[in-house]
Amino acid sequence: MEMVKLRRIVLELKNVSKRYLMGETYVDAIKDVSLRVHENEFISIIGPSGSGKSTLLSIMGLLTQPTHGAVFIDGINVSNMNKDKIAEIRGKKIGFVFQSFNLIPSLTVLENVTVPMMFLGVNRREREERAKEIIREVGLSFRMYHFPNQLSGGERQRVAIARALANDPSVILADEPTGNLDSQSGEEIVNIFKNLHRKGRTMVMVTHDEDIAHASKKLIHIKDGTISKTVSVGNKRMMIEKQVIKKKNKRVKKNKKENYERMK
Numbered sequence: 281m282e283m284v285k286l287r288r289i290v291l292e293l294k295n296v297s298k299r300y301l302m303g304e305t306y307v308d309a310i311k312d313v314s315l316r317v318h319e320n321e322f323i324s325i326i327g328p329s330g331s332g333k334s335t336l337l338s339i340m341g342l343l344t345q346p347t348h349g350a351v352f353i354d355g356i357n358v359s360n361m362n363k364d365k366i367a368e369i370r371g372k373k374i375g376f377v378f379q380s381f382n383l384i385p386s387l388t389v390l391e392n393v394t395v396p397m398m399f400l401g402v403n404r405r406e407r408e409e410r411a412k413e414i415i416r417e418v419g420l421s422f423r424m425y426h427f428p429n430q431l432s433g434g435e436r437q438r439v440a441i442a443r444a445l446a447n448d449p450s451v452i453l454a455d456e457p458t459g460n461l462d463s464q465s466g467e468e469i470v471n472i473f474k475n476l477h478r479k480g481r482t483m484v485m486v487t488h489d490e491d492i493a494h495a496s497k498k499l500i501h502i503k504d505g506t507i508s509k510t511v512s513v514g515n516k517r518m519m520i521e522k523q524v525i526k527k528k529n530k531r532v533k534k535n536k537k538e539n540y541e542r543m544k
Contacts, residue, residue: 287318287319287320287321288318288319288354289316289317289318289319289352289355290317290318290319290353290354290373290450290451290482291316291317291340291351291352291353291354291450291451291482291484292315292316292317292351292352293313293314293315293316293339293340293346293349293350293351293352294314294349294350294351294352295312295313295314295348295349295350296310296312296313296314296336296339296346296348296349296350296351297310297311297312297313297346297347297348297349298310298332298335298339298344298346298347298505299347308505309332309335309505310332310335310336310339310346310505310506311504311505311506312348312349312506313336313349313505313506313507314349315500315507317340317451317482317484318482319450319482320477320480320481320482321482321483321484321497321498322473322474322477322482322483322485322495322496322497322498323483323484323485323496323497323498323499323500324484324485324486324487324492324493324494324495324496324498324499324500325337325484325485325486325487325500325502326486326487326488326489326490326493326499326500326501326502327488327501327502327503328488328503329488331502331503331504331505332502332504332505332506333486333488333502334455334456334486335505336486336502337453337455337484337486339351340453340484341370341374341376341453342358342366342367342369342370342374343370345359346359353369353373353374353450354373354450356369371396371399371400371447372400372447372449373449373450373451374449374450374451374452374453375396375443375444375445375446375447375449375451375452375453376444376452376453376454376455377437377440377441377444377452377453377454377455377457378440378454378455378457379455379456379457379459379460380460381428381433381436381437381439381440381460382440383428383436383439383440383443384428385427385428385429386427387427387428388424388425388426388427389415389420389423389424389425389426389427389428389431389439389442390408390411390412390415390424390425392428392439392443393411393414393415393439393442393443393446394407394408394410394411394446395443395446396443396446396447397410397411397446397447400447407446410446411442411446412424414442414445414446415439415442417442417445418438418439418441418442418472419438419472420435420438420439420442423435423439432465433460433461433462433465434461434462434464434465434466434468434469437457437458437460437461437465437469438469438472440457441457441469441472441473441476445476450482451482451483451484452476452481452482452483452484453484453485453486454473454483454484454485454486455486456486456487456488457469457473457485457487458470458487458489458492459487466492470492470495473485473495474495477496477497483496494513496513497512497513498510498511498512498513499511499513
């Protein structure tokens with residue numbers, strides 16, 4: 281009997297909640313959420329504004345501490361670690377892509393991409409060689425020594441993706457990565473994500489755009505701080521195709537019946 285290879289769980293939330301104090305009122309941004317991200321998954325978290333999706337991504341990225349529950353990165357429970365240890369794990373294991381790029385204006389493309397490696401103590405020669413390789417991978421070798429203000433929005437986001445890849449993270453988290461881009465640039469960024477996924481990268485993307493979300497393989501819908509449903513994109517596409525075929529067949533039958541009636 282052939283053994284089925286189980287994919288490694290790179291990120292897991294167990295019964296995670298996040299409560300904020302707003303004036304004199306408590307607001308539950310995330311309520312008892314549990315989920316797993318397996319190696320080489322491409323997941324989109326989708327929901328309306330205020331649904332809690334960005335808070336959820338922030339917890340997954342160890343930027344926000346949950347009020348209750350546990351966060352595991354590569355099987356390690358990081359929930360009770362001190363801030364320095366959490367920052368170390370975040371730097372090694374997680375790559376971030378933000379809507380607003382968050383590039384350092386005074387640094388070139390090459391220098392921006394080397395920054396995460398500096399925090400891990402990688403020597404200058406090694407980090408520059410690694411950065412050049414990643415910059416070529418995202419198609420920006422001709423912009424290597426340019427500054428952020430010399431780049432288009434799409435090019436800046438490519439730099440942000442290259443920076444996210446710098447430390448070879450276990451997972452890449454992207455928060456509305458196409459939100460500040462025109463449709464063509466947004467499509468190019470999505471294609472880069474799809475290509476990274478094909479190469480074995482693990483991706484989690486937050487978006488409010490269903491068309492963008494369908495680039496991934498799984499959709500997690502967030503509503504009022506909870507997971508309302510999880511959908512396999514492949515299954516959803518098949519369902520849509522079946523519905524289209526069913527409607528087409530109904531039209532064909534109806535046309536045949538009308539033609540038959542006219543011929544009487």
